[in-house]
Every structure is written in structure tokens, then in C-alpha cells.
Amino acid sequence: MIIKKRDASKTRIAYLENYEAPGMDSIQRQGLKQAAARLRADSTSDNACSQIDSYFSESKDWLVIHDLRIQHANRILQINHLLISNACEFYIVDSRYLKNGLTLSANGQCWVQSNTQKKSIASPLKKLNRDIRMLRDIIENADQLPRFLGISPTINIQGYILTNPAQKIQRPPSSAIDTSAVIASDMLFATVWEKRQKRHSWMGSKINTIDSATLHKLTQALLSMHSPAVTTKLMTANLSNVEHLQHQEQDTAHCAQCGTPVSIYVRDQCFRHMSVYRGQVLCIPCQATARNESRPSIACGF
Numbered sequence: 001m002i003i004k005k006r007d008a009s010k011t012r013i014a015y016l017e018n019y020e021a022p023g024m025d026s027i028q029r030q031g032l033k034q035a036a037a038r039l040r041a042d043s044t045s046d047n048a049c050s051q052i053d054s055y056f057s058e059s060k061d062w063l064v065i066h067d068l069r070i071q072h073a074n075r076i077l078q079i080n081h082l083l084i085s086n087a088c089e090f091y092i093v094d095s096r097y098l099k100n101g102l103t104l105s106a107n108g109q110c111w112v113q114s115n116t117q118k119k120s121i122a123s124p125l126k127k128l129n130r131d132i133r134m135l136r137d138i139i140e141n142a143d144q145l146p147r148f149l150g151i152s153p154t155i156n157i158q159g160y161i162l163t164n165p166a167q168k169i170q171r172p173p174s175s176a177i178d179t180s181a182v183i184a185s186d187m188l189f190a191t192v193w194e195k196r197q198k199r200h201s202w203m204g205s206k207i208n209t210i211d212s213a214t215l216h217k218l219t220q221a222l223l224s225m226h227s228p229a230v231t232t233k234l235m236t237a238n239l240s241n242v243e244h245l246q247h248q249e250q251d252t253a254h255c256a257q258c259g260t261p262v263s264i265y266v267r268d269q270c271f272r273h274m275s276v277y278r279g280q281v282l283c284i285p286c287q288a289t290a291r292n293e294s295r296p297s298i299a300c301g302f
Contacts, residue, residue, distance in 0.1 A: 048095035101167025
């Protein structure tokens, strides 16, 4: 069951970009456009959500949360997708590399590979491990776990980083570093199902499932901590007058030219200079190319 969809829907972005009200000044109008740009900078794409939904949305045993953003202890936890089972199992899914392949080294270095280039990136495995620790801390401190005869179940939190099935994952031997969290996107359901079956088999009769009402209460406790990238007022605005707008969905998690993933900082930079980059999100090398092309040529007379 889908509990939360992504905040950055094309209808909401269209609403912010096209909203007009009597007496609006340029500063207010620019503020709405900046809010729309922050939503466009969301790394959780519609394609990724659709793929996750195709596996888990119809099952009564699973709850799906897309685009969860929680501020905790002066840090931001940003999760593309969170899967919660009726046995209190949590799976964090990082879909930023859904269009790419990954190359991993024994010393922890990582490269992302597209059809055209390969470049070094910060380790998504380190981020995933930080996210798992942070989510565990949030859940334990929230004191919202259901109890069975006064005893809370053990929190089981795991995570996966999805890559393009058409791109080979290059990784070192498992004895050097554990990279099992990096999987092709089409293996997600089978991998989660296999892990769940093994855990249930090992736990045997000790495993407990949670009734739907209790599970719903748990997810609502998490959602109450969600902090969207724009203000709550803009997130709850009336969208009925822009439902007819058919804006093309933009994938701003990747460079529009070469397809490699881009960071939030790079996306924000592109949105601040829309005229230079023609309204596209570009990686740093492609930004340099666009800047060179936008410079006026100087005619030399003799």
C-alpha cells in the first residue's frame, strides 16, 4: 500500500510556476519559482516510484513511503523510498543511480558510469549506512514501535542502492568490502523477499506480524516528522485550478545531456542560472560546455 507519494508532482510544480494573485510583486513571484525549483531538485524520480510501486503497492504486507525528509539532531535524513513490512522490517531504497552503473573499489571509492562517461562520486554505501543508523535512532527515540506483551520487536533496518540492469556492476571480492547492498533494480523484489524468508525461517515462531491499524499508526508517526523542501502552506495549496496543465516531467536527478547523477548543489546552481543552462539540469562538465556555447562570438575585422 502506498502511504505517501513524492512531494514533487508535476501538478504541484506547475501550480507554483503559474500561480498568480492580485497584488503579487516580483519578490513573491520569484519566491514561488524558487519553491518550484526546490521541488524539481528532488532526487526521487517518477520512474523510480513507479518501479517500486509495481513490486510492493498491491501487497497488504508492505507500506510504501516515497520521498521522506526528516530533520533530526541538526541533520537531514533524505530517503528516496522506504518500505515497511508488517513484521517491522524497514528497507531504505536509494534510486539515484537507477539509470546508471556503478564501479566499486576495495578501498571504498566509487564511480558512476553512464553510456558516455565515468566519473568519481561520493560513496553511496557510506550514505546508506549513515541513513540506516539515523533512521534507527529516529524510530527508537520516537517511541512509536508497537509492543507485543509489553516487549517491542527488534528493529530490522536494511537498505539497497539500485542501478540500471543493463549496466554491469563492477565490484571487488566480498572478502575485501561488502557491496551486497548495490543491486540491479529488477532484483529488488526478489532480494527483499529472499532476505525476508531467510529471516522468518531463522526466527521461526518468534517473528510477530503487526496488525494494519498498528502499522498505520507507526507510519503516521514517521510522516508527522516529514519536512518537505517547501513550506507546508505551499504543499497543501489548492491544486484544482492547474490539473489541466500538462507539464513535461523533468528528471532532475540526472544531467539532461549525459545522464550522470548530479548533486543537490549542482541542481540548485542550474536553477539559479536557468537562462545560461536553458532551463536544464546539467553536470559540471556539461555546464562548462553550455557556458561556452552561450558566450557571444566576437567578430574580428581586418
